[in-house]
Amino acid sequence: MVRSPESPVLTISGLVKDVGPLATLDGKMLRVVSGLSLLAERGQVTALLGANGAGKTTTIECAQGLQKRTAGSISLLGEDPDDAGAGLRARVGVMLQDGGLPPSARPIPLLRHIAGMYQDPWPVDELIGRLGIDAFSRTSVRRLSGGQKQRLALAAALVGNPEVLFLDEPSAGLDPQSRQMVFDLIAELRNSGMGIILTTHLMDDAQRLADYVYIIDAGRNVAEGTVGELLRHQLTEGDAGHHVRTLLFESEPGLDFTGVLPDGVEVTEARAGSYAATGVLTPADLAAITAWWAARGIMPSSLSLEARSLEDVFLDISGREIR
Amino acid sequence: MTRVSGRAPLGNTPLGSAAPGNPAAGGAPRSAPRSTQGSGPAPLLRRILLQGQYETVTMLRNGEQLILAIVMPLLAMIGLTVTPLLDGLGSSRINIAVPGILALCAMSTAFTGQGISTGFDRRYGVLRFLSTTPLGRTGLIAGKILAVLAVLLLQVLIVTAVALPLGWRPEPAGLLPGLAILVLGAAAFTALGLLVAGTVRPEATLAITNLLWILLGALGGIVIPAERLPALAQAVVHFLPSGALGQALRDAFLHGSVNAAAVFVLLLWTAIAGGAATRWFKWN
Structure with a gap:
């Protein structure tokens, strides 16, 4: 598949991220991401697939402006995320791996609070119905199950009606029903034109959701393509074009x-x-x-x-x- | 390809220019015509006020924080008026006690309460998540400061309501300077609370801010004037934010005067702790 660069929501090129000696156990500088490049488009799900520790989260956190990169360039909706103002942040939804929701909060007041940060948010009532949050609306975040927390975090990322959505390990902790609900919603959002970037270490997630997959290993790209292209990846020379x-x-x-x-x-x-x-x-x-x-x-x-x-x-x- | 009908805000958003369209739709087989139009941020002031309100309600709902912010200062005030600890200092027990109690309130809310909640917000990724919303890091800090001021205002009202019937008669000329100094003290303690919360684990923040609250409350010159403290403590308390705030408030509410040296100490603490917090605060 030819990647059309005309409407990228995110372009990363030559990203390098070093973690300082204070943050590592052995006190040495660690290169977490070394020269990674990728492109994510509108109306597509772009997946970063890799084992734990491959540098997926670091990469998208650099793209979200949560971590400062060491080198390379990042363009998120045409802007540098390190200089992001409220205008750019309003167009980008983020679901963090650890949720990032206050434990004492209750789901609906929390979503209404976050919705208040936007001019034209997604109606909270509709969102809670869509993600089945009404079923646990009276429970504090602390007491939610992993899957419920994950659905609430997704709602919190969507409440601003973003153009770009970052999902860090979106299916972590989801039971099969919630997973189906979340995957259906992601597919719909993609079809409505949202650019979705997700990280996962689960092949099944990538296979079911992604239009384009970047396989990340030890902080660099090792392969990329549509799921179909990657599946045709030849085992040995001469098998090109055939299915294994x-x-x-x-x-x-x-x-x-x-x-x-x-x-x-x-x-x-x-x-x-x-x-x-x-x-x-x-x-x-x-x-x-x-x-x-x-x-x-x-x-x-x-x-x-x-x-x-x-x-x-x-x-x-x-x-x-x-x- | 089916168009989404379940997503009203996207499809129905009035786009003005009928959607800029997606020139690349042909190149990317699966992309639908663009209908996603991200919404803009709410105005800055509204975001900060919302966050301030949210944090205030969260603080007031927290039982432990209420004990620290309201119950303990009131108990200390009553304790100081029924014991002879403050006798012989030139005014009534209650007149000497109340300024220190107000200073203690500022330390409870700005330093201990706010520090602990920020520390745990950091642990749970709340700070990181909120900093990706239009609120941003600056708005988040502004909201926290607003919440500290709102809770402090509530504390002042409650302490005043209890202290007036007990015979508190503050010097009228000292009221405005006193309140300004109280706000300055809250700023110094907020900066210190953020510095602790942003640099160590939340459990350590909990321990440090509670321990300092007890130590500074008892021996830091905050409710008990320096002259009633052991000689060793007397030498240092004037340089502590607790001692400076306690003394400056007593000078304002008892004599209507502004203690320039104490104000300078508070400014210095605010600047140093604020600078250090800006430099070393870790968001994750």
């Missing part, structure tokens, strides 16, 4: 598939009798393996075909070692 898939099946243990499938397809037996064939599978490969079973009278007890997930891509790119 996995054929999962269960059968009698200890079968030897040597010579049945082409070289690029790897068959592993994770548990006795549980097989996975991964590679750029073609219809001919499927015919070959079923013919092989038919010739031997083997009937698999289960059989399924899976497309490659964003998680596989992510692990291929950023490495599988635990850090």
